[in-house]
Amino acid sequence: ETTMRVSRNAWSNAVACAVGGAVGRWGTLFQCSSEEAEELRIAMAGFTSYAETVSVYGTEKSFTHGDDTPWSKAFLAAAYASRGVKMRCTSGAGSELLMGFHEAKSLLYLEARCLCLQRGMGVQGTQNGGIDGAPLTATIPGGVRELMAENLIAVWLDLECASGNDARSTESEIRVGAKILPYLIAGSDLICSGMGSILKYDNSFNPSLINGEELEDYLVLQRDFEADGGLTPLPESRAIELRERAVAAIAAVFEELG
Known part of the structure; x- marks a missing residue:
């Protein structure tokens, strides 16, 4: 994965990884992490080979309102897959809490909803285990144990699991x-x-x-x-x-x- 502070650098990053990665080892998979619509354009151009930062949220409101509904995320996943781009979603404890829209639900409950949604969407795998929410989750009693529990749910659902620790x-x-x-x-x-x-x-x-x-x-x-x-x-x-x-x-x- 390559990330950048300046979004307009996304395309040059993608070219560098596509060409440079092939020099080091053929078949290297990588993504260019930026705004999702821009990521999709880069993938459609053939410069990236997998998508992972397609974020999924577990709150009830996100299921019915805005651009993070299951329908919009499933459509986005299908768009990537139709071009042969490897597809994983991203979720993890604490993301809803960080944005202040946790609906008074437990971290693990919200993450379990995210994972079941990803399974239903038909994506190959998930990147979870807290991710950007891990520092917040780790401050809560039992938080690190919860991060492991959400990885376990991903395995139970037969999703390829990129288990955080980032x-x-x-x-x-x-x-x-x-x-x-x-x-x-x-x-x-x-x-x-x-x-x-x-x-x-x-x-x-x-x-x-x-x-x-x-x-x-x-x-x-x-x-x-x-x-x-x-x-x-x-x-x-x-x-x-x-x-x-x-x-x-x-x-x-x-x-x-x-």
């Missing part, structure tokens, strides 16, 4: 380690929905649970638990070689496009 919910190294540990032991389709490949202080979007500072530790955790956490060690010389090839390929594409 938003920085705490600055405590012990709590970060405790949060990732159950997934390293039990496993998940995708243990981390996203990682920060840059240092967290330089991440203007939102620091991840695992950032540039922790990548070496995370590689060791993968080895310790023999878990596929999504990272593969790469020699520096190989990384530099791939980057040089990717830059040359992108330059050739932009030259051709004029």
Whole structure:
């Protein structure tokens, strides 16, 4: 996933990932996370290969009013799928609470509604486990346990589960380690929905649970638990070689496009 502070950079980000990703490893799937209509235009142009930030909310009002109704989201999912774009939705505890429209319902209740809706829409999977709401959910007693419970519901519904562990919910190294540990032991389709490949202080979007500072530790955790956490060690010389090839390929594409 690539995100950006300036929305007009979405198209150049998508081209960079489409070309650069193919240089490193063919068949790489990625999305360009921006406003949903713009994301759809980029996907229709063939520059992105999956969509994940199609947000779903569990409140009664969102089911009947506005642009987040099940009908509009199902139509959007069908539009992506019709172009062969891999489709996951995003939900997670705390999103409705953050917007002040939680209707006095529990976090898990609202998330269960979201997941059942996604199953009914026919999407391949879900990105849940709090996501942007994780820092808020983690402040509530039993909140981190709830994040795991919503991942479990996704598995019960046979949805491919990208199980969160992306938003920085705490600055405590012990709590970060405790949060990732159950997934390293039990496993998940995708243990981390996203990682920060840059240092967290330089991440203007939102620091991840695992950032540039922790990548070496995370590689060791993968080895310790023999878990596929999504990272593969790469020699520096190989990384530099791939980057040089990717830059040359992108330059050739932009030259051709004029």
